[in-house]
Amino acid sequence: MTVSLPLVVVLGFFAWGAVKFLGVRTWIVVLIALFGFWLSHTFLAPAIESGTRSGVTVINRSHD
Numbered sequence: 001m002t003v004s005l006p007l008v009v010v011l012g013f014f015a016w017g018a019v020k021f022l023g024v025r026t027w028i029v030v031l032i033a034l035f036g037f038w039l040s041h042t043f044l045a046p047a048i049e050s051g052t053r054s055g056v057t058v059i060n061r062s063h064d
Helices: 007-021 026-039 045-062
Strands: none
């Protein structure tokens, strides 16, 4: 059985787990999310998106 989840849901789950179980402060998670949002509007965004897509492709191929 294959389950498809958007990457943002997976990252949100890890952020929730970090706050709940590792004791990471909520404001740190918000700060990191804002940093990612602002980073997406820079010249680095295409490289980050390409690298993320390549990494997901590699992971998905290893399970086939």
